[in-house]
Amino acid sequence: MLRTIIWFIYFFLYLIYSIPSLIKANRLLKQGQMEAHEQHVTKITSNWAKSLLRLAGVRVHVRGGENIPSDACLIVSNHQGNFDIPILMGYLQRKISFISKKEVKKLPIINRWMEHMSCIFIDRKNRRQSIKAILDGVNKLEQGHHVMIFPEGTRSKGNKIGDFKQGSFKLATRSKTAILPVTINGSYLAMEANKNIIRPADVTLTISKPIRIHLEEDVSEQELAKIVQQEISTNLHVEEHKVSV
Template identity: 50%
Template sequence: MIRTVIWVIYLALYLIYSLPTLCKVKRLEPSLTVAERDKLSSELPKRWARSLVKLAGAEVTVERMENVPSEGAVLFVSNHQGDFDIPLLLGYIDKPKGFISKEEVRKVPIVGWWMTVINCVFMQRKDRRQSLQAIDEGAKLLRNGHSLVVFPEGTRSKGNEMGRFKAGSFRLALQSNVPIVPVSINGSYKLFEEKRLIQPGAVEIKVGKPIYHREYKDMDEKELATLVRNIIKDQQMKE
């Protein structure tokens, strides 16, 4: 309980501390390249995310970071065990990225502002038309050089079992032709969802080999969803 209270207080104070930097990031020179802008915009969120994970007492292991392409945009596709998945991927995958997120997060003061700055896309899951528009927006960001993360399960599994992947999420790749990087997360649910309190735990992140457009261009959404889900599941099972 004490750890949870300290964590929440730290979160609030860090968000307030971040406001001057947020203002600077919003005024970045338009002459900067996409890569330069994304790098500068993501520096503080990355430090913030890592500090939140460490304060929770997590021991994080990341395997095969060399599989992340250093140049150009990619679509990270990950399973979704818990609320800590976003700070884990934001802090420990060394490439600037935004997220496909639920619309409600946009309304959180300061957090929503930062998510907009790092090119997150907000989706209303119960509104099919808006969801399709969000996918189109995300595909446009990818084509313009901004990397994104999507959780195709659509919600947290809150455990080791992985849910069904929603095929529509893979339109992001099929409409942008960027590499897909499968990511598996093991143990993140133990940091909060297991007891509804923040507590220490071991988390393992495994980065799979990128799947390039030439490898998936002839697949439809369902075939691609099945392929990537199987890769992530296999990564989870391998020690």
């Protein structure tokens, strides 16, 4: 319990501490220094994410880091728990535009950093707004951004994978960009498995080779969702097997 209390205090204090860096990000953006802006935002958010993981006692083991392409791609991951986003922010080493639920936009300071990360907010209950979010994501990919989505739509809070929503893959088919499957294994052990009490955990982040089949063949979003889900599911089960041996 003490670790959890300290973690949340640190979480909010760091947000306040980051305000001068946020002001700098605003200035760089207004001055049109886009490269400096991206480097600054990526450094601050990545360092914050890693510090949150260290304080929580979450140890991340990365496999396949060499598979991350330098050009724009749609990053697709399973979603086990609340620590997934800090893990991806801290260890993919890229500026990532997350597609997030609209409620996050109400969080002060966090929402400003997310805007600097070019994140997209989506209201899943509003079909028109959901379509707009997809189009915004396609635009980000075409501009060269890495866009991140959890196609399950919610946390599994365990080691199971929910069905991937095929609509998520319109981002890749319409922008004609590769898909980078990412498998997170064990993040739920840091919080969700303990009734939201933070405890140390070992997490494996497996980065697969980019999938480009939809760029070479006529593949539907439904088929693409199954292909990517199978890739992530296979990596998850392989890792579980290694742990249990």
